[in-house]
Amino acid sequence: MADVVTMEKLVSLAKRRGFIFPSSEIYGGVGSTYDYGHYGVLLKTNVKNAWWRAMLQERDDIVALDSAIIQHPRVWEASGHLANFTDPLVDCRFCKQRFRADQLEQAPCGHAPSKHPGQAPQCDLTQAREFNLMFETTVGPVKESGAAVYLRPETAQGIFINFKNVLQFARKKPPFGIAQVGKSFRNEITPGNFIFRTREFEQMEMEYFVPPADASKWFEYWTAARRDWYLELGIRPDHLRLRPHEPDELSHYSSQTSDVEYLFPIGWSELEGIANRGDFDLRQHAQYSGETLEYFDQQTKERFVPHVIEPAAGADRATLAFLADAYDEEEVEGETRTVLRLHPRLAPIKVAVLPLLRKDGQPELATEVYDALRGAIQAEYDEGGSIGRRYRRQDEIGTPWCVTIDHESVSARTVTLRDRDTLAQERVPIEGLADELALRVLASWQTPKLEL
Numbered sequence: 001m002a003d004v005v006t007m008e009k010l011v012s013l014a015k016r017r018g019f020i021f022p023s024s025e026i027y028g029g030v031g032s033t034y035d036y037g038h039y040g041v042l043l044k045t046n047v048k049n050a051w052w053r054a055m056l057q058e059r060d061d062i063v064a065l066d067s068a069i070i071q072h073p074r075v076w077e078a079s080g081h082l083a084n085f086t087d088p089l090v091d092c093r094f095c096k097q098r099f100r101a102d103q104l105e106q107a108p109c110g111h112a113p114s115k116h117p118g119q120a121p122q123c124d125l126t127q128a129r130e131f132n133l134m135f136e137t138t139v140g141p142v143k144e145s146g147a148a149v150y151l152r153p154e155t156a157q158g159i160f161i162n163f164k165n166v167l168q169f170a171r172k173k174p175p176f177g178i179a180q181v182g183k184s185f186r187n188e189i190t191p192g193n194f195i196f197r198t199r200e201f202e203q204m205e206m207e208y209f210v211p212p213a214d215a216s217k218w219f220e221y222w223t224a225a226r227r228d229w230y231l232e233l234g235i236r237p238d239h240l241r242l243r244p245h246e247p248d249e250l251s252h253y254s255s256q257t258s259d260v261e262y263l264f265p266i267g268w269s270e271l272e273g274i275a276n277r278g279d280f281d282l283r284q285h286a287q288y289s290g291e292t293l294e295y296f297d298q299q300t301k302e303r304f305v306p307h308v309i310e311p312a313a314g315a316d317r318a319t320l321a322f323l324a325d326a327y328d329e330e331e332v333e334g335e336t337r338t339v340l341r342l343h344p345r346l347a348p349i350k351v352a353v354l355p356l357l358r359k360d361g362q363p364e365l366a367t368e369v370y371d372a373l374r375g376a377i378q379a380e381y382d383e384g385g386s387i388g389r390r391y392r393r394q395d396e397i398g399t400p401w402c403v404t405i406d407h408e409s410v411s412a413r414t415v416t417l418r419d420r421d422t423l424a425q426e427r428v429p430i431e432g433l434a435d436e437l438a439l440r441v442l443a444s445w446q447t448p449k450l451e452l
């Protein structure tokens with residue numbers, strides 16, 4: 001069955017239900033910048049927590065780091081970003097728009113949108129020039145005398161420049177990793193497609209330091225592990241693929257790269273890149289800083305510069321993929337039901353507690369149930385409006401279970417538990433419900449969209 005999701009539907013649902021809003025809206029907005037509302041924060045936090053869990057909790061060879069956004073400007077000289085982190089830019093003198101010279105085929109002409117830039121008779125494109133994507137700012141009170149610095153365009157370099165610190169304190173030997181989640185900034189020439197490409201976004205990156213001879217083996221390992229992470233969180237296998245880079249596509253630091261791609265409503269696009277960075281970064285920083293950045297094995301007396309395998313993911317892009325994969329519509333009793341079939345671990349709210357009536361002791365019991373549930377999992381209490389409307393609201397934010405309190409609940413201390421996907425309702429005792437649902441959140445899960 002054809003997928004019903006479109007980017008427009010996602011943007012509209014995200015706004016309607018308070019996940020993601022265009023930023024600075026009351027001032028007319030700033031292009032391609034978004035703010036996350038309550039459910040969006042919960043969802044993206046769950047995505048990041050799932051990543052941390054895979055990196056830290058489920059293994060013991062990776063440690064966490066949170067480095068600064070503003071770093072010494074020499075970091076970006078050493079990493080190659082000052083010289084190489086550029087996109088080719090062309091201006092149109094006629095429509096005054098800017099385009100990426102290497103993506104003219106995908107861009108609509110600013111004057112005649114059915115054509116591409118350069119195809120309409122009025123188009124007057126400049127020569128392509130290289131445009132550095134780093135945001136520059138000044139540290140110090142007076143702009144003229146202050147030092148020019150950059151907002152980090154990736155979190156990775158913060159890891160490399162802390163290699164020595166971590167090595168001293170983490171008591172790890174290669175193979176070991178350092179993981180970081182945080183904001184990165186890129187002055188993208190053509191941002192767009194909702195939160196797929198923005199100028200400010202969050203990355204989830206891990207640098208895995210290995211003995212040089214083992215680099216290829218670990219590259220294969222991490223490529224498979226990262227693909228599996230998305231599958232375990234419910235992404236449909238036919239919407240996920242690995243795409244190895246062609247030799248002419250590789251970045252200056254990489255000898256092997258594979259992208260995990262997702263079939264977004266805009267087509268197959270990169271979700272995450274896994275790169276074999278060799279010893280490029282540690283050698284560069286050693287040369288530029290004068291520090292020794294290598295590993296010395298006390299037992300074998302061997303000294304070497306580790307090679308690095310890097311899985312680099314985007315938290316916002318992953319959130320968009322999970323939203324797109326979860327979005328569904330179905331006919332129920334003559335009405336269209338919109339539902340987010342999110343993995344329970346990712347769902348912003350795990351359970352909603354809904355008293356049928358606002359009297360007869362139901363709100364009181366519902367509050368008691370709510371208090372018990374929220375001690376274990378993210379829960380929400382809602383007593384406003386018809387039960388049908390409240391269910392629809394929970395379906396649209398992807399809440400896997402609704403607990404309804406009715407007159408029988410008050411006398412028998414049982415509730416109805418409604419399943420978001422099957423719509424089945426079962427009568428269950430209040431006692432033990434919190435523990436039961438906490439277990440269900442952690443259980444393995446497969447999207448019912450696979451069966452459609």
Ligand code: ATP
Binds near residue numbers: 199270316
């Ligand atoms: P692209 O080719 O899409 O520009 P990239 O190859 O430059 O991405 P990396 O530098 O490998 O991206 O960054 C790792 C991840 O960070 C990407 O796979 C993506 O998920 C995320 N990312 C990169 N740029 C952006 C952006 N402008 N907005 C949102 N997420 C981004």
